[in-house]
Amino acid sequence: MFIPNRNGSLARSTGYDFHAQPSFGRDEDVRYASIHINQILSSTTVRADSSASRGAADEIVAKATVLFPAKVEPNVNDRFRDRDFPQLFRVTKVEPRYNVAGQIDHWQCDLEPFEVEA
Numbered sequence: 001m002f003i004p005n006r007n008g009s010l011a012r013s014t015g016y017d018f019h020a021q022p023s024f025g026r027d028e029d030v031r032y033a034s035i036h037i038n039q040i041l042s043s044t045t046v047r048a049d050s051s052a053s054r055g056a057a058d059e060i061v062a063k064a065t066v067l068f069p070a071k072v073e074p075n076v077n078d079r080f081r082d083r084d085f086p087q088l089f090r091v092t093k094v095e096p097r098y099n100v101a102g103q104i105d106h107w108q109c110d111l112e113p114f115e116v117e118a
Contacts, residue, residue, distance in 0.1 A: 002097075002106040004069055006082065010094050013077040018075035024079050035065040035108075037085060064089055064111040067097075070104045079114055088114035 003017040008031075011024035035092035068074055080089045 002032050002033065002067055002069070004067070006032055006034055006068075006084075008032055008080060008082045010068075010072065010074060011079040013075065013079070022077065022079075027081070030068060032069075032072075033106075034082075035067065037064040037066075037082070056067040063113075066109055066111060067105045068109060070106055072107065074107055074109055080109075080111055090114040 007029065009027035010030045011027045012026050014023050015021045066080070074080075074091050074094055076091055076094055078091045080091060090113070091109050092112050093110040095108045096104045097106050097108050
């Protein structure tokens with residue numbers, strides 16, 4: 001049985017604005033359960049041409065999998081924030097999970113970091 005035990009907020013994707021930036025509705029408070037939220041320090045190249053100097057920088061990459069109750073109904077590209085975790089996430093995959101009676105019990109969502117364009 002699925003029991004949500006954490007608090008977060010979910011903002012529904014409403015499309016894109018005039019500058020092709022994603023736009024969102026109001027944040028809704030939601031309960032959820034976290035399967036995992038991983039932070040990985042990965043090395044990225046600094047220079048676009050990747051010359052012989054091999055300049056690199058470390059970037060924190062976070063990936064997560066969370067479960068939402070059936071009544072929440074998340075969609076791909078929605079924005080998610082955990083109350084205790086500073087990272088904004090974008091929903092990349094939504095899969096329904098069913099109970100033994102064949103009804104939707106909860107939603108399993110994969111999340112990736114939400115990057116805000118400057």
